[in-house]
Amino acid sequence: MEDLGLTADGAPAHDHGSLLRLLGRRPRLLLVDDQPLNIQALYQVFSADYQVFMSTHASQALALCRDRQPDLLLLDVEMPGMDGYELCRELKRSPDLRGIPVIFVTAHQDAEAETRGLEAGAVDFISKPFNAGVVRARVKAQLSLKLQSDLLRRLAFLDGLTGLYNRRHFDERFELEFQRARRTGAPLSLVLADVDFFKRYNDHYGHLAGDDCLRRVALALKDCLKRPGDLLSRYGGEEFACVLPETDLAGALAVATGMEQAVREQQMAHAHSDAGAEVTISLGVACVQPHAGIESAQLITTADEQLYRAKAQGRARACAIQL
Numbered sequence: 001m002e003d004l005g006l007t008a009d010g011a012p013a014h015d016h017g018s019l020l021r022l023l024g025r026r027p028r029l030l031l032v033d034d035q036p037l038n039i040q041a042l043y044q045v046f047s048a049d050y051q052v053f054m055s056t057h058a059s060q061a062l063a064l065c066r067d068r069q070p071d072l073l074l075l076d077v078e079m080p081g082m083d084g085y086e087l088c089r090e091l092k093r094s095p096d097l098r099g100i101p102v103i104f105v106t107a108h109q110d111a112e113a114e115t116r117g118l119e120a121g122a123v124d125f126i127s128k129p130f131n132a133g134v135v136r137a138r139v140k141a142q143l144s145l146k147l148q149s150d151l152l153r154r155l156a157f158l159d160g161l162t163g164l165y166n167r168r169h170f171d172e173r174f175e176l177e178f179q180r181a182r183r184t185g186a187p188l189s190l191v192l193a194d195v196d197f198f199k200r201y202n203d204h205y206g207h208l209a210g211d212d213c214l215r216r217v218a219l220a221l222k223d224c225l226k227r228p229g230d231l232l233s234r235y236g237g238e239e240f241a242c243v244l245p246e247t248d249l250a251g252a253l254a255v256a257t258g259m260e261q262a263v264r265e266q267q268m269a270h271a272h273s274d275a276g277a278e279v280t281i282s283l284g285v286a287c288v289q290p291h292a293g294i295e296s297a298q299l300i301t302t303a304d305e306q307l308y309r310a311k312a313q314g315r316a317r318a319c320a321i322q323l
Ligand SMILES: Nc1nc2c(ncn2[C@@H]2O[C@H](COP(=O)(O)OP(=O)(O)OP(=O)(O)O)[C@@H](O)[C@H]2O)c(=O)[nH]1
Pocket: 161, 194, 195, 196, 197, 198, 199, 200, 202, 206, 207, 208, 209, 210, 211, 214, 236, 237, 238, 311, 315
């Protein structure tokens, strides 16, 4: 199961080591200074622990931010063309880039320059000539804050039990995919899956075993998805939703059938199911080629009706319909 970055007491990880472990790669640092010698000095401080990118022009640095998504920016103030303040303001205006913390490293020592930098959106201000230990410690402190805020943002969209995306994220992405499909004319499919006789499972095996069962179902479902655009989420208690962009009815039904099989193959004993000796799921599939006269909610209602039909027909199966 995916590491959600939670400590034993359920709080998000906050120490630098755990945050780096969760990041799973070396942090990316962008150095921007029009003087190559200054860049070189900073490079020597950071190259052992960071993946370092360098730029001597603010406009080039902006493009690098888009391409490489650095975790932190060390920025000089004085540069020909766009200066550091402007670059910082530009970053903070961009929804995709404003999360990158900026630290100014500058020969300016006065409070006015520092205030300007902080007002432009920087998180810290270091005067040159710098002390290597101090710069390293300040970068580490700001990087920890940035990684922790990334982690919190991620957790806000994840389900704590299964590690899948939660309902909130599903709602957002589903609407987005629906609008995208309406623009492109591509088919969009939705699969709703529900564990059969799960109340009886909980009653017989206990709630903790029920939780384990949901985790295993989640993993089995996840393994059935191969395309990067597919989105699986925990939709409700024992219900899962899967959005399949650019997927027609036949494709979606194939995915749903694979999911039904994958869960059955887990062979989790269910002594009180009328659908078999093991845990099974029922699935409802709906596909639409969105057009002006149709709302996203209709796709959900229709998939739900198909799920109901699968339950009524004896469970452990998928029912599908084209809208
Ligand atoms: N262990 C556990 N149980 C949950 C969780 N969320 C929902 N449930 C339980 O899931 C059960 C769902 O029961 P029902 O909606 O009656 O459906 P069902 O028993 O699966 O029956 P059918 O859907 O008709 O096959 C309820 O008992 C909920 O308490 C959870 O996070 N963990």
